[in-house]
Amino acid sequence: MQPFKPVLLEAxxxxxxxxxxxxxxxxxxxxxxxxxxxxQPAEVVEMVKASGLRGRGGAGFSTGLKWTFLPxxxxxxIYLCINADESEPGTFNNRIxxxxxxxxxxxxxxxxxxxxxxxxxxxxxxxxxxxxWHRLEAAIDxxxxxxxxxxxxxxxxxxxxxxxxxxxxxxxxxxxxxxIESLEGKRAWPRIKPPFPAIEGLFHKPTVVNNIETMACxxxxxxxxxxxxxxxxxxxxxxxxxxxxxxxxxxxxxxxHVEKPGCYEAPLGITARELINHFGGGVWKGRKAKAVIPGGxxxxxxxxxxxxxxxxxxxxxxxGCLGLGTAAVVVIDDQTSIVDFLHNSCRFFAHESCxxxxxxxxxxxxxxxxxxxxxxxxxxxxxxxxxxxxxxxxGMMPGSTICGLADGAAWPIKNAIKKFRGEFEDYIKRTxxxxxxxxxxxxxxxxxxxx
Amino acid sequence: MPVVIxxxxxxxxxxxxxxxxxxxxxxxxxxxxxYCWHPGLSVVASCRMCxxxxxxxxxxxxxxxxxxxxxxGCQTPVKDGTVIVTExxxxxxxxxxxxxALLIDHPIDCPICDKAGECLLxxxxxxxxxAERRADLHPFTSRKRDMGPTVTLFxxxxxxxxxxxxxxxxxxxxxxxxxxxxxxxxxxxxxxGHPLDxxxxxxxxxxxxxxALGDKDFLYQQRVWFLKREANVCGGCSAGCSIFxxxxxxxxxxxxxxxxxxxxxxxxxxxxxxxxxxxxxxSRILEASRKAVRPDRRDNGSVTxxxxxxxxxxVVTKLRADLKAAGRLAVAVSPMLTIEEAxxxxxVARSIDPQAWLxxxxxxxxxxxxxxxxxxxIRAEKCPNRRGIEEVLALYGAGGxxxxxLVAHVAAAHADAAWITGGYPGPWIDTATAESFAGLGQLVxxxxxxxxxxxxxxxxxxxxxFAERAGTWxxxxxxxxxxSQAIRPPAGVWPEGRLFWNMLGxxxxxxxxxxxxxxxxxxxxxxxxxxxxxxxxxxxxxxxxA
Numbered sequence: 002m003q004p005f006k007p008v009l010l011e012a013x014x015x016x017x018x019x020x021x022x023x024x025x026x027x028x029x030x031x032x033x034x035x036x037x038x039x040x041q042p043a044e045v046v047e048m049v050k051a052s053g054l055r056g057r058g059g060a061g062f063s064t065g066l067k068w069t070f071l072p073x074x075x076x077x078x079i080y081l082c083i084n085a086d087e088s089e090p091g092t093f094n095n096r097i098x099x100x101x102x103x104x105x106x107x108x109x110x111x112x113x114x115x116x117x118x119x120x121x122x123x124x125x126x127x128x129x130x131x132x133x134w135h136r137l138e139a140a141i142d143x144x145x146x147x148x149x150x151x152x153x154x155x156x157x158x159x160x161x162x163x164x165x166x167x168x169x170x171x172x173x174x175x176x177x178x179x180x181i182e183s184l185e186g187k188r189a190w191p192r193i194k195p196p197f198p199a200i201e202g203l204f205h206k207p208t209v210v211n212n213i214e215t216m217a218c219x220x221x222x223x224x225x226x227x228x229x230x231x232x233x234x235x236x237x238x239x240x241x242x243x244x245x246x247x248x249x250x251x252x253x254x255x256x257x258h259v260e261k262p263g264c265y266e267a268p269l270g271i272t273a274r275e276l277i278n279h280f281g282g283g284v285w286k287g288r289k290a291k292a293v294i295p296g297g298x299x300x301x302x303x304x305x306x307x308x309x310x311x312x313x314x315x316x317x318x319x320x321g322c323l324g325l326g327t328a329a330v331v332v333i334d335d336q337t338s339i340v341d342f343l344h345n346s347c348r349f350f351a352h353e354s355c356x357x358x359x360x361x362x363x364x365x366x367x368x369x370x371x372x373x374x375x376x377x378x379x380x381x382x383x384x385x386x387x388x389x390x391x392x393x394x395x396g397m398m399p400g401s402t403i404c405g406l407a408d409g410a411a412w413p414i415k416n417a418i419k420k421f422r423g424e425f426e427d428y429i430k431r432t433x434x435x436x437x438x439x440x441x442x443x444x445x446x447x448x449x450x451x452x
Numbered sequence: 453m454p455v456v457i458x459x460x461x462x463x464x465x466x467x468x469x470x471x472x473x474x475x476x477x478x479x480x481x482x483x484x485x486x487y488c489w490h491p492g493l494s495v496v497a498s499c500r501m502c503x504x505x506x507x508x509x510x511x512x513x514x515x516x517x518x519x520x521x522x523x524x525g526c527q528t529p530v531k532d533g534t535v536i537v538t539e540x541x542x543x544x545x546x547x548x549x550x551x552x553a554l555l556i557d558h559p560i561d562c563p564i565c566d567k568a569g570e571c572l573l574x575x576x577x578x579x580x581x582x583a584e585r586r587a588d589l590h591p592f593t594s595r596k597r598d599m600g601p602t603v604t605l606f607x608x609x610x611x612x613x614x615x616x617x618x619x620x621x622x623x624x625x626x627x628x629x630x631x632x633x634x635x636x637x638x639x640x641x642x643x644x645g646h647p648l649d650x651x652x653x654x655x656x657x658x659x660x661x662x663x664a665l666g667d668k669d670f671l672y673q674q675r676v677w678f679l680k681r682e683a684n685v686c687g688g689c690s691a692g693c694s695i696f697x698x699x700x701x702x703x704x705x706x707x708x709x710x711x712x713x714x715x716x717x718x719x720x721x722x723x724x725x726x727x728x729x730x731x732x733x734x735s736r737i738l739e740a741s742r743k744a745v746r747p748d749r750r751d752n753g754s755v756t757x758x759x760x761x762x763x764x765x766x767v768v769t770k771l772r773a774d775l776k777a778a779g780r781l782a783v784a785v786s787p788m789l790t791i792e793e794a795x796x797x798x799x800v801a802r803s804i805d806p807q808a809w810l811x812x813x814x815x816x817x818x819x820x821x822x823x824x825x826x827x828x829x830i831r832a833e834k835c836p837n838r839r840g841i842e843e844v845l846a847l848y849g850a851g852g853x854x855x856x857x858l859v860a861h862v863a864a865a866h867a868d869a870a871w872i873t874g875g876y877p878g879p880w881i882d883t884a885t886a887e888s889f890a891g892l893g894q895l896v897x898x899x900x901x902x903x904x905x906x907x908x909x910x911x912x913x914x915x916x917x918f919a920e921r922a923g924t925w926x927x928x929x930x931x932x933x934x935x936s937q938a939i940r941p942p943a944g945v946w947p948e949g950r951l952f953w954n955m956l957g958x959x960x961x962x963x964x965x966x967x968x969x970x971x972x973x974x975x976x977x978x979x980x981x982x983x984x985x986x987x988x989x990x991x992x993x994x995x996x997x998a
Contacts, residue, residue: 171634188631193497193527354635356612357498363553366636367587387586394549400522401500401546 007266008225008250009217012102019136021143024104030149032223033108037115037155045116045223052222052230053248057094058084058175058212059297059326060405061314063245064219068117070199071207080203081119082184082210083110085126085133086168086175089297090349091329094252095213097264099126099133102217103140107163109216111149112223114161117209122163125180128170137165172353176404177210178202179355190357191404218249235270235313247313251328255281258288258334270316274308276330284334291335292421296326298346299409301416302333321419323412339421340428343413344372350410361407364395368414380429383440389418454532457509458482459539465530473525473536474502482538485547485576487661488613489526492718492826493622497527499613501576503546504528507535522546544580551581554611557636558662559594565609567663569676573611597641600628600648602722603657603665607639610664616640616656623719623826624652640664651822651830654725655718658708669726670706682938683710683987685925687788687877687918688724689831690838692927694988695720697728697919697938704728704919704939712988714931721830730877731917731939736900738943740767742774743910759912764946768954771896771911772804778894779868781805784858785845786813787835788875788915789948790923791932791978792967794837794844796952797873802848803956809866810850811858812841813873814880831928835876836918840926843992847975863888873948874899875915881905898948916947923949923964924981926992932981933989934968 011027012018024030036045050065071079083106087095098106114122126134141163144150152160171189173179178192181203202208222230230249237246247269253276256262260282267276273293277283284290292302295310295317303310307320314325333342351369356362368391371384392415395401396408418425429437453464456471458480465471465479472495474484487499502525507518516535522542530536537543554573562568595607617629617640628648632641642648648656657667681696686707693716696708707728709720730736744758762770775781783801785794801808816834823829845851862870870892874880876899886904889895897909906912919938926932941947946954953962972982980990 173634190496190498193495193524351635356631356633356635356638357496359498359500359550359553359611362612362636362638363556367553367556370587390549394546398521400503401549403497 005250005267008221009098009105009214009252010101010264010266012105013097018101019103019140021104021140021147024102024108028224029104029220030108030147032220033111033149034155036112036223037157037159042116042118045112048227049113049116049219049222052227053246054215054218054222054230055245055247055314056212057214057218057251057327059089059324061247061325064211064215067199067211068113068209070197071117071209072200075118075207077118078121078206079117079119080206080208081110081114081117081122082180082203082208083122083124083213083216084175084177084180084210085124085130085213086180087127087130087213087327088172088175088353089299089327089329091254091256091294091331092297092327093254093329094264094327096127096130096133097252098213098217099130100136103133103136104144105217105220106137106213107140107144107149107216108223109218109220110163111144111154111161112219113209113211113216115159119209120160120162122161123184123203124163124165125174125184126165126167127175128168134165134167141165171355172349173355173404173406176406179404180210181208188355190355191406193403214252221250233268235311235315238315241315244315247315247325251312253280253312254327254329255332256329257294257332258285258290258337259283259332260285270311270313272309272311273303273330276312277308277332281332284332286334288334288336290332291337292333292339292342294329294331294333294413295322296324297329297409298331298349299406299412300324300326301412302342302420304420305335321416323408338428339417339424340372340375343417344369344376346413346417347372347410350406354406354410355404358402358407360395360401361410364391364407365410367391368410375425375429375432378432379436380433381437381439382426382429384429385418385422385425388414392418454530456480456530457533457535459537471530473504473506473523473528473530473534476530476534477504477525477536477538482536484525484538485572485580486526487572487611488615490615490659490718493615493618493659495526496614496618497524499550499611500524501547501550502526503550504543505537505540507537509533509535547576547580548582551577552586555581555585556587557608558611559606559608561594561609562663565606565663566666566671566676567609567660571663572661573663598647599642599665600653602653602668602726603648604668604671605640606664606666609662610640611662612638612640613661614640615659615661616665619652619656619659619826620648620650623655623824623828624650625825626650626652629656651721651723652719652824652828654722655709655720658718667706674700674705679705681708682919682936684919684935684938685836685933686720686724686727687836687925688721688727688834690833690836690928691716691829691831692836692925692931692933693720693724694933695724699919699939702939702942704731710987712933714988714991715927715929715933716828717826719826719828721828723830727877728917728919730900731919732942733901735902736942737902737906737912737914738945739912740764740914740946741912742770757907764944764951767913767946767951772955774894774911775804775869775871775896778892779805780866781808782858782861782867782870783808783810784813784855784870784872785810785841786873786875786915787815787838787841788813788918789837789841789873790921790925790964791837791840791844791971791981792923792964793921793948793952794841795847795967795971796949796956797871798844798848798850800952800955801871809858809861810845810848811853811861812838812845812855814855814876816876816880833928836927837925839928839930840924840932843926843975843977844971846977847971859885859888862892865891868892869894869896871896872898872905873915874903875917875948876900877917879903913951914941914945916941916945916949920945920947921949922947922962924968924985930992931989932978932985932992934964934981934985936964 179189183189694710694712896911898913
């Protein structure tokens with residue numbers, strides 16, 4: 002593959018790369034000053050829209066387009082929320098950015114706030130990231146001291162305050178509207194849409210929620226230009242009018258059974274195999290991969306034969322996965338039981354389901370209990386059909402839940418069972434030789450004790 | 453007018469009506485099952501029972517394009533051309549799955565559950581559920597938790613619709629209830645040290661679609677299928693909330709709010725809800741009696757008045773004769789009476805003494821009006837019909853008077869006899885006030901319980917409680933509601949209406965409707981009472997304006 006010089010991860014390994022002096026020495030904040038002096042907010046929106054930047058948080062929605070959904074001529078306030086509640090298993094790219102190059106993120110936030118006319122930005126930081134908290138806090142102080150934050154930034158009439166908010170330590174707090182609820186001090190139960198946050202979000206005001214890595218990309222687009230950004234990645238598929246292309250560099254989090262796990266920057270569209278072999282040094286211990294999670298556990302599974310799928314926004318969907326997600330690639334080697342994988346996945350989602358919608362609350366818990374039973378040697382082939390039914394019917398896409406957590410819980414279930422059904426059946430028959438074929442309805446209930 | 457298509461049936465809705473799919477489908481006679489949605493609370497769309505298929509009919513081409521997934525009916529507003537499909541296989545499968553999911557952790561202890569018989573989980577399971585239970589998961593637990601003085605939570609029966617939580621946040625504004633934990637381990641709970649203790653707490657039991665929230669007052673008292681319900685009006689305060697009196701064999705077991713958009717919406721307060729126990733109090737006065745001619749009995753200083761019990765049929769003639777003999781009559785018309793009863797009482801009084809001095813009875817007032825964020829107010833005036841009796845008194849040329857005027861009138865010896873109607877559920881008169889009536893030739897007291905005044909009475913007559921009356925009450929906002937008798941009074945007691953009816957020499961059974969028509973015909977202020985009374989009542993002032 003083509004050699005690629007990291008841009009977003011420029012500061013990694015640079016001594017004191019997280020300080021404002023180091024950031025400015027790499028050309029940081031100069032583009033911000035130039036844009037504040039020369040460009041109108043609408044032009045910044047146009048710039049980001051033209052760059053084809055798609056949100057890095059998981060859904061891959063066009064960032065510039067999202068900004069245009071804000072009401073025109075709103076008297077304000079408009080809020081910008083930065084989603085740093087990075088909780089998707091296997092994902093740590095936001096953490097690297099916040100710890101090693103916080104000013105890149107902050108410059109992106111200032112530019113985005115300028116574009117969206119927001120005068121307040123909240124960084125909703127994952128509770129378990131104390132180092133990020135310290136680095137961001139110090140960086141925000143430096144930015145205030147240098148006059149990039151506060152009242153009338155650089156002599157313009159644009160003002161911005163950034164508040165660092167430590168999250169509530171739940172997966173659901175990373176959901177766009179769950180984050181807003183949590184930021185308002187409530188239980189992070191995702192809101193029903195419409196209204197979308199762009200119309201009525203934080204404190205009932207128009208709100209944009211963007212990811213940390215998206216902010217870093219905005220800073221880089223401002224510094225290096227649209228052409229540079231569009232020169233990287235995968236152009237739009239001319240045969241698919243709904244594919245806007247996948248441009249720009251992306252931080253891939255490689256973990257699991259590889260020789261060199263880590264966060265690697267590569268152009269969008271690198272295949273999983275290239276990523277594993279080129280960056281990760283191959284599957285560990287000389288083994289073969291059995292399955293690979295393309296972008297966080299909620300995106301489902303790719304089999305070994307699907308590893309040549311490009312990891313862009315459209316790629317994983319073509320092999321039955323939910324999408325690119327957070328581009329957290331987790332490798333599962335051929336010595337690992339897929340039953341164990343699914344059990345672990347179900348345990349996570351049963352624990353993290355917010356409990357609002359019935360299908361997700363009960364579906365995640367039921368699937369976990371079936372997997373537990375399977376692992377206890379009491380599985381039945383019928384369980385696989387029920388698991389598949391749960392996987393197919395739970396989520397925003399079939400319409401049975403409010404938010405996408407349920408889709409994320411459903412995808413590993415249905416991918417695992419569709420792609421590895423043989424292994425599940427073998428496991429059940431081997432561990433439950435006398436009962437695997439039982440299909441009887443459930444026996445009468447036990448007598449309930451008096452109150 | 454906008455047209456909505458429900459399962460192929462076109463229905464028209466109002467041009468400025470904002471309906472969701474559940475409400476629109478109901479217009480077409482289709483029930484979309486739902487748990488978490490309630491018209492009085494915010495929409496959360498979380499139970500997912502009301503999932504339906506929707507689409508939009510193009511006005512120009514008539515072509516229908518469907519939304520490619522299920523949508524919650526509660527959250528989806530209808531507009532012109534909205535297509536609602538409530539019976540498709542996809543919808544039915546989805547309902548069956550939600551029912552199955554809700555029952556995974558449910559104890560299914562219907563035989564010992566108070567809600568059985570009026571439980572949405574039961575009803576929907578019969579209608580939409582599947583016969584086979586596929587989740588053989590154990591164990592079921594059935595834990596009970598105290599929520600406060602009025603409510604018990606059966607933790608594992610809960611289906612997490614959060615109606616109760618939203619009620620305490622949006623309507624009572626007290627926010628005692630919350631959701632703890634996450635996912636399938638979620639439970640409703642109260643904050644430590646802050647029990648569910650507000651004046652509207654009983655409503656969470658009505659809101660609960662399953663047997664999770666139990667009303668301590670009603671718990672294990674009666675199976676709901678034995679109860680009969682009568683549309684009634686609460687007599688606890690001048691708000692006049694619409695209620696159902698639920699009773700069996702002339703015993704009230706509970707009161708439930710009856711939806712009335714003009715008065716109480718969907719709620720009632722706990723004062724009203726639990727304010728029926730006095731009906732079955734053993735100390736109620738149950739016999740009509742008068743002071744006997746023989747002397748009182750005196751034992752060691754205590755005086756037992758000599759009384760003779762009077763048969764009800766004799767009361768009609770003997771009471772009239774006694775009062776006629778006494779001379780100038782003063783009458784207190786209690787604000788607990790219906791306007792029909794008040795009107796007949798005035799007519800009876802004037803037939804005995806054409807100059808009878810009429811005035812309102814005692815109006816109990818406690819504290820101040822209590823308002824809640826959900827547009828609900830408990831009135832300080834603890835009687836249901838002050839406006840009504842004032843209108844009736846005005847008809848008899850006795851407007852603008854008060855109870856205090858009557859006390860002064862009697863104290864000034866302007867009357868030789870007094871007839872005091874009561875019907876108050878508790879103590880209302882002190883000894884000093886009662887003494888003003890001591891010197892009268894005849895004192896008729898008609899009340900539920902003994903009182904200092906009752907002890908002075910020459911005629912002691914039992915009164916009826918609120919569920920035992922029939923007639924019309926006019927609330928604080930001049931909204932009139934008619935109701936019929938829910939239960940019979942104990943021990944053959946004649947409610948006031950029956951006594952007055954007979955004293956007027958009318959034939960047959962007391963018929964409040966004919967009296968109401970007569971009142972409406974004779975008073976411009978009460979003309980709105982004419983004709984059939986809607987279940988939600990009429991506003992007297994609006995009819996005057998028109």
